Amino acid sequence: MSQRKETPDTHSTDPRRKTRKKQSYYDDIKEKFAGERDLRLDYRPEGREQYTSEFEGDLEKYAIDPNAQESTPRPAFNDTVEVLFIGGGFSALLTSARLRQAGVESIRIVERGADVGGTWYWNRYPGVACDVVAYDYLPLLDEMGYVPTRHYAKGDEIYAHCQAIARKYDLYQLGVFQTTVTSTVWDEDEEMWHLRTDRGDHMKARFVICANGTLSKPKLSKISGMTSFAGHSFHTSRWDYTYTGADLSKLSDKVVGIIGTGASAVQAIPRLGAAAKELYVFQRTPSSVDIKKDWPTNPDWAGSLEPGWQAKRRERALRATEFTPEQLAQRAPISREEKIRRQENANIDAMMRIHAKIDEIVKHPKTADSLKPWYMLMCKRPCFDNDYLPAFNQPNVHLIDTHGKGITEITRDGPVFEDQTYPVDTLIYATGFEVQKTGIYNQIRGEGGIDLNAKFEHGVRTMLGIHSHGYPNFFVMGGYQASFRFNLTDVLQIQGDHIAACIDYARKNDHHTMNVTPEAEEWWVQEVIANRGKTTRSEDCTPGYYNHEGEGQRRQDGNYNGSYPAYIAHTKDVLEKIEENFSFSPSHD
Numbered sequence: 001m002s003q004r005k006e007t008p009d010t011h012s013t014d015p016r017r018k019t020r021k022k023q024s025y026y027d028d029i030k031e032k033f034a035g036e037r038d039l040r041l042d043y044r045p046e047g048r049e050q051y052t053s054e055f056e057g058d059l060e061k062y063a064i065d066p067n068a069q070e071s072t073p074r075p076a077f078n079d080t081v082e083v084l085f086i087g088g089g090f091s092a093l094l095t096s097a098r099l100r101q102a103g104v105e106s107i108r109i110v111e112r113g114a115d116v117g118g119t120w121y122w123n124r125y126p127g128v129a130c131d132v133v134a135y136d137y138l139p140l141l142d143e144m145g146y147v148p149t150r151h152y153a154k155g156d157e158i159y160a161h162c163q164a165i166a167r168k169y170d171l172y173q174l175g176v177f178q179t180t181v182t183s184t185v186w187d188e189d190e191e192m193w194h195l196r197t198d199r200g201d202h203m204k205a206r207f208v209i210c211a212n213g214t215l216s217k218p219k220l221s222k223i224s225g226m227t228s229f230a231g232h233s234f235h236t237s238r239w240d241y242t243y244t245g246a247d248l249s250k251l252s253d254k255v256v257g258i259i260g261t262g263a264s265a266v267q268a269i270p271r272l273g274a275a276a277k278e279l280y281v282f283q284r285t286p287s288s289v290d291i292k293k294d295w296p297t298n299p300d301w302a303g304s305l306e307p308g309w310q311a312k313r314r315e316r317a318l319r320a321t322e323f324t325p326e327q328l329a330q331r332a333p334i335s336r337e338e339k340i341r342r343q344e345n346a347n348i349d350a351m352m353r354i355h356a357k358i359d360e361i362v363k364h365p366k367t368a369d370s371l372k373p374w375y376m377l378m379c380k381r382p383c384f385d386n387d388y389l390p391a392f393n394q395p396n397v398h399l400i401d402t403h404g405k406g407i408t409e410i411t412r413d414g415p416v417f418e419d420q421t422y423p424v425d426t427l428i429y430a431t432g433f434e435v436q437k438t439g440i441y442n443q444i445r446g447e448g449g450i451d452l453n454a455k456f457e458h459g460v461r462t463m464l465g466i467h468s469h470g471y472p473n474f475f476v477m478g479g480y481q482a483s484f485r486f487n488l489t490d491v492l493q494i495q496g497d498h499i500a501a502c503i504d505y506a507r508k509n510d511h512h513t514m515n516v517t518p519e520a521e522e523w524w525v526q527e528v529i530a531n532r533g534k535t536t537r538s539e540d541c542t543p544g545y546y547n548h549e550g551e552g553q554r555r556q557d558g559n560y561n562g563s564y565p566a567y568i569a570h571t572k573d574v575l576e577k578i579e580e581n582f583s584f585s586p587s588h589d
Contacts, residue, residue, distance in 0.1 A: 047551035068114030084205035089118015091211035098500035126271035128155035248275035260430030270387035292384035379541035483567035
C-alpha cells in the first residue's frame, strides 16, 4: 500500500482544503501531539505490562462464554487428521474453502468458542458492526453466491455468514468446539504434529494452521481493587445479555460505567446511553470517530452482479493503491523530507476535520474538547459510529475524562478518579484484546523442542509472516511480518490462498513435509527490516496497540510495510520458486 493510501485523504471534498495554511500551523499541532503522547507514556511507562489476559482466580469470570451452554463431558479425541486449524474465524474458514477446492477432505477446526466465527462469535455487544464496506470485508461472496444486506454489515449478519461457510464446506463434521489447544508439538520421528487440549484430547495432524486471530484474547487493565467491586461486571467480548436484557431494557434502573473508548466502546456507548438510567464513560485517550455512510443494499444492484464480481472489485481496489506512471513522474523530483511533510500535513487536516465535526455535534464545549483526539490519524484504530458523538448530548451520559491517566483504582462502589468515587451498579470493561499473538493459549514446539515464542524473543523470524524455519508444515495467519490492511480479510485471503497452494503442492508431489529454509527466512526478515522504520511515525504516536503501547520495538517485530501489491507479488514468487524456498521430506506412503 502506498503511503498516500495508508493515511487516506478524507479531507479531499472539503472546500477548506483550498486554503493554504502556514507550516507553523501544522508544526504547532505536531507539538501538541507530542505533548499528549508524552503524557500517556509518563503515566504508564510499563507499556503492554499494564494489561493482563491471564484470567485466573477472581478474574476467571471475565473469560466465561455467555453464549454457550456449559460444555458437556465427551470422550477425548485421539485421532489423526490431515489439516488442523487452531481457531475457527475467517482465517480458518476461507483457507478451508480453498483446501476443499484442492481436494483435501480431512480438515478439522478446533475452536475455544461453541461455534465458528472468531471475533464475530465473541463480540456480540449492542451496536456491533464492521467498519469496512461489507462487499469488501465478507470473504467468499462469489463462492457463496451471497450479497450482504447493507453497505456496512452488522455483527449478526457476519456471524451468520461464517456459519454458512462452515456448512457449505462441511467443516462442522470434524469440528471440535468449546476446546482450547494447549500444546502443539512436532514429533520428528513421525513427522507429525501432536496437539493436546484442555479437554484431554491428543490429536495428530500433518499440517497445522495457527488461525487464532489478530484480536481474539480479551485483556483487562491492571486496576487496583478491581476484584473488590460489588456490582455486576463483564468484558465487552463476553456481553451478558442475561443481565442487560436482549434490548438492554434491564438497565433502565441501573447506573452503568464503561471503561475504555476504543472500537467496541464507540459502538456500545450510544446504545447504553439510550437504555441506562445513567451512563459514566471513563476515557483515557479519545478515539478518532468519523461518520459512517450506511444504507441497505439496493436489490437492483445486487441482482445485476455477475459471477466473480467480488474478485473483480478487489482487483480494482488493488490497482487503486498504486501510483500511475504520471503520478510517479510528478513525485520523482520531490525530496523524501517534503513527501513526509506533505503526508503529515494532509493527515493533520483530516484529523482537524474530525475535530470540527465534534464541535458541530457535541453541544457542551468542555465535553467536545475532551473528545478530540490529539494524534495522527491511524496512530490508533479509527472508529466509525454515527450515534457516538450525539450520545454525549444526552443528560444521562457523563464523560469522565482522565486526561491520559486512566482509571487506576476501583472500590466496592465503583471507579475512582481524582479522589472522587463514581458509584455504579454495572461496570463494563472495553479494554480490548491481545494483538497478533501467535498461539495465544498454546505452547508451540518445533524441531528440537524449541518453543516458537522463545525463538521470537530474539526477533520475529518468518517468511511472509506465514512460515518459520524449524516448524515444518506449520502456518501462521494474521501474525507479524505479514502485510497489514484495515480490511484484514484482504490479507487473510492472500495468506489462505498461499497456504492452500503450499499444501496442495506438497500433496501432489509426494512431499510429506515442507520447511522454509534458513536462507528464505533470512531474506524475508531483511525485507521486513528494509521496509520498516522509514519515519518516526510509530514512536511519535500516542501509545496504543498499533505501536505496542509505546514500547521500543525491533525493526523486524511488526508488519511488513512494503506495498500491499508487493506483498502479493512476494507470495506468488515464493510459490513459483517453492523448491528453492523450502526443504522437503518424502511421503510416508
